């Protein structure tokens with residue numbers, strides 16, 4: 001069905017063929033269109049057929065995903081490059097669309113250098129197709145989020161002074177896998193005290209201490225789809241300044257989420273959160289965008305930020321993640337995953353955002 005949609009797009013745009021290929025692994029669009037996630041596969045689509053090209057390591061796995069519209073081409077004794085070239089040559093075509101951002105320069109040269117094909121960059125078309133989630137995709141993402149949240153609740157039992165950030169991250173990742181996650185979608189961030197002010201500081205050997213705030217940014221990958229959420233918790237006791245910063249970030253998170261609906265711009269949603277943080281006197285301490293698209297990739301191409309040119313559409317899933325980072329002291333970030341609806345939104349998270357002091 002998804003291949004059918006892309007074939008219609010090809011007919012409408014006079015595109016004779018598409019080659020999706022990356023030697024280091026299946027690209028997000030190959031996975032999206034076929035479910036194939038092995039390495040070294042290539043996908044060739046024409047308006048009338050789709051072929052997946054793999055070597056003997058993957059032929060059994062691929063048989064599971066073959067349909068009337070998707071057939072298998074074995075590389076056999078040929079290299080993947082020779083196989084791609086022979087398949088493309090046999091099509092007798094001029095225009096080939098490629099995933100420009102996913103192909104390696106050396107692979108591009110090997111396949112296309114000194115050839116007469118006209119190469120068209122179709123990154124944007126593939127991304128905008130993937131930006132509108134299907135009902136099945138949303139169900140899978142809900143499951144990824146539920147796994148993440150349940151693991152977080154279990155992890156809270158381990159938070160105490162003396163254990164390291166890495167230990168806490170390991171507990172969280174173990175609990176996610178126990179619940180069915182393939183793996184964490186990205187390196188788990190556990191940033192305590194001053195390390196919480198590094199928005200992307202991954203878990204270190206630093207030990208938790210009484211009075212620390214801990215920024216925990218994490219998410220399970222489940223059946224190829226990612227969760228991405230952040231909670232900030234306190235250890236034993238916290239100051240009034242921390243309490244004030246926390247309630248500012250929480251307010252920014254909630255008000256921005258309330259404004260989400262199809263037709264709103266990423267710029268305007270970001271502005272709502274940014275103004276709240278500015279009003280509270282912390283404007284210069286919120287340095288990153290408010291959110292991003294989420295799905296097969298942890299960062300998909302929708303942006304909710306001061307630089308955003310996106311208008312939200314029903315079926316988009318975006319993160320809303322305001323933060324305040326006080327250098328050398330602490331950070332607070334609160335992140336939810338939000339499904340855009342025609343007349344509003346659905347918060348895919350149900351994990352409490354009240355300030356937790358463990």
Ligand SMILES: [Mn+2]
Pocket residue numbers: 228229319321335
């Ligand atoms: Mn995020």
